[in-house]
Amino acid sequence: MSILTERRVTSLVLLLVGMALLSQTFGQAYSGLGAFSPMFFPQIVLSFWVAVAALDLVAELRQRVVGTRPQLLRVTVIALASLVFLLAMTRIGFFLAAVPFSAVALVTLGLRRPVPVAAVSLGVPAALVALFNHLLTLPLPTSPVAWWF
Amino acid sequence: MNIKTLIASLAVLATSAAAPALAQDFPERPVNLVVPFNAGGGTDLLVRGFAPYLAEALGGDVFVSNMAGGSGTVAAGALAGQRPTGYQLGYWSVTVSTIQPQIKDVPYGIDSWEPICSVAASPTMLFTNAGNGIETIEQAKAAIEAEPGKYLFGSSGPGAMTHLTTVAAFEGLGVLDKIKHLPFQGSGPALQAMAAGTIQFFGDTEILMQRGDFTPLVIFSDARSENFPDVPTATEVGIAAPLNELYLWGGLFAPAGTPDDVVAKLSEACGAAVASEGFQSFAADTQTVLNYRDAEAFDAFFRAQYEGNTAIIEAAGL
Amino acid sequence: MIELLPQAAGLIFTLEGLLVLVLGTMLGIILGALPGIGSTVAVAMILPFTLGMSQAPAILLLLAVYAGSVYGGSISAILINTPGTPQSAATCLDGYPMAQRGEAGLALGWSTIASTIGGLTSAVVLLLAAPQLAALALNFGPIETFALILLGLTCIVSVSEGSLIKGLVAGSIGLFLGCVGGDPITGEARFTFGQFQLISGFNLLAVVIGVFALSEVLIRAAAKEEGTQSLVSFSGIVLPPLSAWRGRIKGLMKSVAIGNGIGILPGTGAATAAFISYAEAQRSSPNRAKFGKGEPDGLIASESANNAVTGGALVPTMALGIPGDAITAVMLATLTLHGVTPGIRLMTDNPVLIAAIFSGFFVINLMLLPMGMLVAKGAAPLLRLREGYMLVLIVLLCAVGVYFVRGNPFDLLVMGGAGILGFVLRRQGMPMPPLVIGMVLGPTLEISLRQGLIITDGSFAAFFTGHPIALVLAILAVGMLALPLITALRARRSGTA
Known part of the structure; x- marks a missing residue:
């Protein structure tokens, strides 16, 4: 060692x-x-x-303390995906950044059933955009494509 | 909806967003007013009060968003880099638009903007604590000269209007080197120190008179205040230009390059909104002194202020 | 003030007033419980809705959301080790270990009761003595503030579970992070390395959310098991039996007093109160050995103190028109909108309105318990989600919350960076609360120290000669530092003898 x-x-x-x-x-x-x-x-x-x-x-x-070994691959993917999401969110809009992030993170975390993964990664960002941008008029960043998401 | 129609409609939306806005169609989507400070502050509330009347005058939707940081420069820096469509406007104060760019390394300057209209402007005043024996600016000067280094003036932060007002007064009177500056983080703590007597002088607009027991000493305006006719103007007490007039003003700015017809339309709507009965009564409630200038007049005023404030920034040692 | 209560009740007990109190408290709890959305953001979100309301309901709505969100922050602190706000960072210390051993419901029970009692007593103090207390607070100048913050910093010692040295390293990192940005006295840029965005410094909330919430997500992602289990088992609040309170009342009272006292002083805030109260409880509680391992006394100390601050913060706000923190500043601004000028004459000019605000505040705190139980019941199914879903949800909500703090894109990157930093530091057993303490207290410590030196013409000795309050606080601070050393020495001596 x-x-x-x-x-x-x-x-x-x-x-x-x-x-x-x-x-x-x-x-x-x-x-x-x-x-x-x-x-x-x-x-x-x-x-x-x-x-x-x-x-x-x-x-x-x-004193020599050896900690547990981390699941390096998994934590790196999650950390990078989070950073990309946080960077992209104000550039391409919350929705367009959150959907791929959610999908990648869920799959990396071991959730593989396609229907719930797709439902959550599309549904949660969509619900947040609907709530903040349209119900509360407290806008999250929107995409350059359209002002309403 | 199948994929093809979805893509087609997205493409339409994309081109409609990218196409130059034509004044007769403006606004086709909600206009965003950017407040460079946190929600709930004085500026934020003014803009939120103003937005519905501007929307009415424009015949479209107007919404407010906040981007705070760096004494307002973060929002201004971000907006300066946006496409000049007229759909994103900033409400900048005198400090954000004319003072911060001269004391900090910020990504915008005098030529980054297409001024739309000014909305509010109040002259600043110098105050001292009531009951400390100082009643006039002459007495203040004499007291400071008698005991150099004893008196303290506060501010809500270095480079803020509260700082520059006091600097203008004491530099104009030639006693700035005999008094110490104690900056605070915001007006609240500074006013508390004023109430406790830790600091003896503070500069702000007239509205401060209702927040505590203060004696106004001098007003930085071209005329005396209606509410305080006994308070002399800076010019009267011998403070020379360009230190003699200071206004806390704010107005709408669009990024430079915004089409002229859009600017004209916004400026006109802004005038109608300021003149509207609803906003006038809002201003009366919040004791905001309104001061509308159209795009052309505001542009000239803004440039004059930018140059004029250079002297006071130098005096403050910023 | 008391004699105005009947008139004040007329303002509160209207349909609009009651609706506002019930919905506002509930909304506040929900917003506070969402990781990433703190009190300031919650109040700012509600603000636009108050524009169309009349005076009393508008302020009551803001107050309800404020008090609710301070309490709500403890829910996420306990259940997912993620304080929604810096003020519930101390709640994680004992709340989360309790949740981990399956006592999440009970932990929330303790925190709910403690919050309610803290809030109620502060409402009573507010009703009885606001003007007198405000006058007292004026004696607190920069030098006294400096001494108090010094005392607050000594809490790092008591919240450094495991290793004191690592706690001190974390604390100094936090202090340094607070230094980045424009100098508070001269305005010059420090440690910005040419980055214009850094001129306003690192946003506190972005860092707190990063080092607690995001790093928690990374730590779980790095753990061996697949993320298919639910985080904690939780089905609703369980109230602790009355007998369990035996021996804890004294600590509770002390924490409430600390919260009220610190809340009154402008510019210190709920996080400071919660930490000082926690440190004091750890020093004096009969159960101090179990602190950090899921001890209800620790929960009680931090939660009763941070809710007691809500009332205390209203004292200078209402009596002097001077806001104690960002949230009370929003309230004052709202008053202005409704034609009431905040200032030294606020109470004398609007006695009935102020009485209504104070008594409404009492009602709000009474409602924390039922509303908290309702919200917790509603949140329970969410917590049965599999861990993976929960983690993604946390990241999304944190991004939303941090974005709304000031709409600044740079803050999101700061949160991401802080998350990775927190992950690396926590992997080597470094506690995160000291980092938060350092960053919360650092800026105030610096400005009060330098203001003090300007006032005394550079003499540090003069800090303590003319300022008895500062002297007492400084002695307390030294005592707090020396105490663990003395007990350790004594233990060693009796061990060898």
């Missing part, structure tokens, strides 16, 4: 991110000194971050 466990890598990355952000706060031209400097408070916070993240890394190195 390698010494790189998922937990150790995450701890290390957190420490490095904190250090990178902290180094960002120095050497930039900002107006004001002390309480008037925009970096006054972030420097306190980030120094604290680096300190506790270092302690955390030490703790992780001293």
Whole structure:
């Protein structure tokens, strides 16, 4: 077994991110000194971050904890599908983005019966659009194709 | 409906949306008014009150949507990149349209817009706490000069109108370096600090007088206020142009490139809506000072304001 | 105020008034229970409907939706470990473990009763002493606020189940996330890396929904089993028997007091109250050892406190015309629409209206219990859905909710990113409530600290010399931090002796 466990890598990355952000706060031209400097408070916070993240890394190195293995493929598909959906939603409209997302996510999560999957992935977005855009006139993003969905 | 007719009807819808809007057919679908702040704020309520009258004047549907963030610049930045169809309009205030683009790196500027009409405008005033011994602007100046660094003025945030009003007053009087600025997150906390006496000066429109016990010191207008005839104008107390007039105004803007006939139609409808009895009484209830300018006049006013506010932004050190 | 009640009742007990109270409470509970749709969004959704109503019903509708949604947030927190709003983040800590061991109905029973009691007492406080309390709140300047927020931050220690260090890391990430965007004093952009969208910072709700709800979806997707089971077994609210309350009343009273007290102070809010109350209960409850593993005392502490805030928040709103949070700001704006100017003279100029609002608020809180049971009953079949359907539904609703917070497309990406971040952090056993605490309290901590330093000309020592309230709060904060250390040391010493 390698010494790189998922937990150790995450701890290390957190420490490095904190250090990178902290180094960002120095050497930039900002107006004001002390309480008037925009970096006054972030420097306190980030120094604290680096300190506790270092302690955390030490703790992780001293004890070896191996977590459960995730279903990598499944979680990656769901995460990517969610991101694409969230990105697409304001560009091609809620309905057109939600339908393929729902279908992909349901199938990935192990629901394979075609009728309920199709019904949910079409029906739920349609119901939400009908409710918000037309009943409440509180519009969700609409598609560039037509204003009513 | 079979697939072919569905595709055909979608295609018709698509072309009808993409075709340039003709003024005589405008509006063919609901017009969207974008409020650059959260639902429930003062601007939001004004636009929601205005929408039904605009819809009536246009002979179509009008709906309001909110997009908040970055002191209104997020919505303005988003609208500036939209196709100029006239179906999406923004209600921008003086800060969103003339001040923020000069102090922040935002994806829009003076030439991003086709101004449609102005709806409301109120001059701002400088206030102090009632009962603190300061009754006039001269006394305020003397007190600040006597004890530099002792007095604090508040604002609802850096770059807000509440900030710029006070900057204009004290820069105009030459005492800005003897008084400290304490920004708050919104007007609410600032007014609380005013009531508690933490801060001594605050700038806002006349409506503030009804929200607490304050003494108005000076008004940034070309004439004295009807309700407070004893309060001198900034020019009278020696505040020189361009710091002497400040208005909190707002109006409808369309993205640049909107067809002229659509702008004309919207501007006319906007005028009718502002003049309508219903909206007039709404404005009276909410104590909004209406000020309609048509597209041409508003365009000139907007450009003049954009240039004029540069001086005050510099004074504020933004 | 009391003597005006008969007149006020005339405004409430009309057909319109009662309809508004019943439907508004119900709608508020439903909206609050939907993951992703918090109180602010719920109130904003209802706002357009109030435009056509008369004064009292319009405000009562908003109040009913507000109180209902704060309570409703606990339903999703308990059943699917997804706080609808930041203020019910502390409810997840003990609510969800209870649901996992099959006691979802009972957990909701505890939270419902606690919410009702919290809300009712705050309504009474409001009726009796709003003007006096408002005057008291004025003594709370930036320096006092700073000390209070410092005390709030110490809660990170008590909500860091498992590992204190990991809790502190999560807390500092939250504090940092709160720093991104325009500087509150100078307006300069910080950590935006040239992204114009970041100038307004990360939206709190988008991050909260991401790290709780979306990461929960990812964690379940990553789990071994196929998502064909239902999430929890639940068939309706089960009220705890009276005898089970023994030993919990004192904690409840304390939480109610904390909620009321913090609600009165502008700019702090329900999430702070819930966390402080939870931390205090964890320090003093006789059942403190079981906290975080499904202990009703923890549920009671957070739910009674966050509902007590609803009344407290109305104190400065109504008595001074100064809104305590985004929701009360909406209410004040609605009053303006109906020709009532909010301000220092609001109560003196409109005594009957205010009495009607306050007593209507009491009625609303009475209705939380029956309406909550009704909504829970209706929601039960939904929870029997197979897990896969439920997860997709959660993602869709979260997207809708976050979009409606401010209609900002960037917030959706923030939610997605926060979901993945939350997934990675939670996989290594990092608790998420500290991250939320950091992000909720960070901005207020920063601005109050820097305002204080401007007032005192840069002297941090002057924070405590002239400000007794701040001093007491700071000592409490130090005590909260030192206490676990002292008990740990003592335990070690007695162990070795």
